Amino acid sequence: xxxxxxxxxxxxxxxxxxxxxxxxxxxxxxxxxxxxxxxxxxxxxxxxxxxxxxxxxxxxxxxxxxxxxxxxxxxxxxxxxxxxxxxxxxxxxxxxxxxxxxxxxxxxxxxxxxxxxxxxxxxxxxxxxxxxxxxxxxxxxxxxxxxxxxxxxxxxxxxxxxxxxxxxxxxxxxxxxxxxxxxxxxxxxxxxxxxxxxxxxxxxxxxxxxxxxxxxxxxxxxxxxx
Numbered sequence: 001x002x003x004x005x006x007x008x009x010x011x012x013x014x015x016x017x018x019x020x021x022x023x024x025x026x027x028x029x030x031x032x033x034x035x036x037x038x039x040x041x042x043x044x045x046x047x048x049x050x051x052x053x054x055x056x057x058x059x060x061x062x063x064x065x066x067x068x069x070x071x072x073x074x075x076x077x078x079x080x081x082x083x084x085x086x087x088x089x090x091x092x093x094x095x096x097x098x099x100x101x102x103x104x105x106x107x108x109x110x111x112x113x114x115x116x117x118x119x120x121x122x123x124x125x126x127x128x129x130x131x132x133x134x135x136x137x138x139x140x141x142x143x144x145x146x147x148x149x150x151x152x153x154x155x156x157x158x159x160x161x162x163x164x165x166x167x168x169x170x171x172x173x174x175x176x177x178x179x180x181x182x183x184x185x186x187x188x189x190x191x192x193x194x195x196x197x198x199x200x201x202x203x204x205x206x207x208x209x210x211x212x213x214x215x216x217x218x219x220x221x222x223x224x225x226x
Contacts, residue, residue: 017043017064081108088113116140156199165192170217
């Protein structure tokens with residue numbers, strides 16, 4: 001699938017697309033990119049499937065050079081690394097801008113070929129610097145972020161849905177609210193949390209209560225310290 005823009009030159013106006021499901025975050029990212037000379041935001045989408053549908057309709061002259069991509073959606077599945085890999089193979093440069101709640105997913109998209117990773121807690125200047133670095137064929141990842149991604153080697157390997165359930169539950173939601181956010185039945189959400197507890201127990205880090213889950217979620221970088 002052809003996704004990159006037309007031929008580039010020293011006077012190229014770089015075309016950027018965004019995928020971010022939180023409207024305020026998406027609008028703010030549009031704003032900070034749009035005020036950069038030489039950048040233009042050609043698409044702003046809530047999900048990766050929405051972007052894929054847009055790019056199929058877009059004329060070649062409107063196709064982006066760079067996709068700024070969030071990895072997680074509150075009410076839907078996270079980004080599929082295989083889809084990201086196909087976009088990269090088609091010539092699209094990809095910069096992840098995400099809360100990075102799932103280091104495993106981050107590692108998967110790195111293997112898929114994304115050129116940069118920026119955390120949502122990084123500064124707006126970091127975002128701008130990362131965008132320009134990736135557009136100019138470089139790679140971007142801060143040492144702190146690299147350390148966070150590498151530091152989970154001793155953590156239990158949770159599935160994507162188990163990680164999301166843990167993040168939501170440890171952040172204070174009820175099991176019913178977790179189920180609604182994940183788009184599953186309450187019993188399924190309960191099963192995800194039970195699997196998380198079981199995997200931590202096998203790893204020698206037993207968790208029995210919601211307080212314990214909140215503690216390990218903070219310790220292992222799934223949620224911020226409040």
